[in-house]
Amino acid sequence: MFTDNRSRNRPFNSQRSNSGRFGGSQNNNGNNRPSFRSRPARKIKTLDANLFIKKAATSDVVFDESNVSNFTFNDFAISDKLKRNIAEHGYINPTDIQEKTVPSILEGRDVIGVANTGTGKTAAFLIPLVDKAFNDRSQRVLIVTPTRELAVQIVDELKFFTKGMDLDAALCIGGANMQRQEKRLQHNPHFVIGTPGRLRDLIERRRLNLNLFRNVVLDEVDRMVDIGFINDVKYFVSLLPKERQSLFFSATISPKVKDILRDFVSDPVTVSVRKQETSENVDQDVIRVGNPAHKVEVLHDLLIKEGFDKVLIFGRTKWGIEKLTKSLTDKGFRAAAIHGNKSQGQRQRALDQFKQNEVHILLATDVASRGLDIDNVTHVINFDPPESYDDYVHRIGRTGRAGKKGIALTFVS
Numbered sequence: 418m419f420t421d422n423r424s425r426n427r428p429f430n431s432q433r434s435n436s437g438r439f440g441g442s443q444n445n446n447g448n449n450r451p452s453f454r455s456r457p458a459r460k461i462k463t464l465d466a467n468l469f470i471k472k473a474a475t476s477d478v479v480f481d482e483s484n485v486s487n488f489t490f491n492d493f494a495i496s497d498k499l500k501r502n503i504a505e506h507g508y509i510n511p512t513d514i515q516e517k518t519v520p521s522i523l524e525g526r527d528v529i530g531v532a533n534t535g536t537g538k539t540a541a542f543l544i545p546l547v548d549k550a551f552n553d554r555s556q557r558v559l560i561v562t563p564t565r566e567l568a569v570q571i572v573d574e575l576k577f578f579t580k581g582m583d584l585d586a587a588l589c590i591g592g593a594n595m596q597r598q599e600k601r602l603q604h605n606p607h608f609v610i611g612t613p614g615r616l617r618d619l620i621e622r623r624r625l626n627l628n629l630f631r632n633v634v635l636d637e638v639d640r641m642v643d644i645g646f647i648n649d650v651k652y653f654v655s656l657l658p659k660e661r662q663s664l665f666f667s668a669t670i671s672p673k674v675k676d677i678l679r680d681f682v683s684d685p686v687t688v689s690v691r692k693q694e695t696s697e698n699v700d701q702d703v704i705r706v707g708n709p710a711h712k713v714e715v716l717h718d719l720l721i722k723e724g725f726d727k728v729l730i731f732g733r734t735k736w737g738i739e740k741l742t743k744s745l746t747d748k749g750f751r752a753a754a755i756h757g758n759k760s761q762g763q764r765q766r767a768l769d770q771f772k773q774n775e776v777h778i779l780l781a782t783d784v785a786s787r788g789l790d791i792d793n794v795t796h797v798i799n800f801d802p803p804e805s806y807d808d809y810v811h812r813i814g815r816t817g818r819a820g821k822k823g824i825a826l827t828f829v830s
Contacts, residue, residue, distance in 0.1 A: 499547055513536065518542070522662070526662075527662060527685040528686050532668065541666075542636075549632065557608075567637065584608065586608040628656065642674055698821065716800060729781065731798070764784075799812060
């Protein structure tokens with residue numbers, strides 16, 4: 418357990434973070450734009466600090482073969498071209514969620530997939546849908562996801578799988594030029610990947626006709642419900658053709674999520690590979706700080722330690738994250754930030770810099786806690802405790818991936 422036992426004091430500026438929604442305020446256009454109106458402080462429920470303490474299974478982590486199938490992607494009934502692209506992407510054995518869902522999707526069945534982040538579910542739905550669109554050019558696929566960053570990541574992975582297959586995609590997210598997106602849609606791309614707010618804008622402008630899509634994926638549905646997109650999702654479902662293949666992926670199935678399911682899927686195959694809340698590869702502990710004003714200095718003392726090579730720091734508000742980023746860069750750290758007041762270009766640039774090790778610290782609100790696949794994150798630090806345990810699980814799921822050990826540290830007072 419880490420404790421604030423400093424033998425020296427350095428000058429610092431205490432920080433007061435404003436309360437508000439994770440990831441910033443979000444308007445109906447799906448754009449996380451700055452909102453400068455004062456808002457009453459939200460009372461945050463305090464979670465038991467013991468929830469954040471759990472040792473990793475072993476000190477020397479090996480790849481968990483129980484999560485990998487005994488056969489390869491070559492055993493799936495998909496085109497040879499797609500198999501070659503999968504192999505070039507470095508995939509050999511499917512994960513549990515891929516093994517159990519790909520055959521059903523290839524058969525045309527509706528699928529409900531319940532899986533934690535980092536289990537390979539993006540490839541689980543992309544691979545069979547790419548094969549379907551490759552074999553039948555009239556097929557169009559709509560993929561709805563809660564955050565811009567996850568949508569971009571899905572498009573990037575789609576590019577690997579569709580290499581040389583002449584399949585087009587359009588990315589439709591807030592914070593990006595809508596006119597360019599409209600032009601892309603005029604070419605009737607096979608895949609449309611977007612966030613709810615921007616998709617709704619395009620529908621209302623009559624640039625996107627959901628009746629043309631006979632393949633639909635709702636990804637990270639629980640997160641879409643959490644951040645207030647439930648009505649948008651229900652609206653999309655009401656506009657879809659009755660004859661369609663519907664794929665539904667979520668980490669949890671809450672009553673609100675069940676409400677969407679009733680109208681979305683028909684006679685579905687349900688697959689659950691959610692074995693545990695957090696990865697056995699993540700060593701979890703708390704940092705006790707007696708005086709909250711000392712948090713920044715305690716964080717500094719951690720970041721200069723050996724082994725803190727690629728660190729993702731989560732905070733509660735965009736205002737607090739911005740202040741903390743400035744404080745760390747002033748102290749000489751290479752750091753970048755993602756939050757709701759950043760433009761999409763700024764957010765993507767910060768994410769790319771972190772992935773390419775141009776900065777070694779990325780600070781974020783919970784806009785980055787879902788679905789992002791970032792290699793070799795050594796530490797996740799919860800500078801502000803999460804609002805819920807589900808948020809905690811998704812935050813620390815950014816480390817300890819692909820069999821590698823990670824460390825999650827949570828500041829508590």
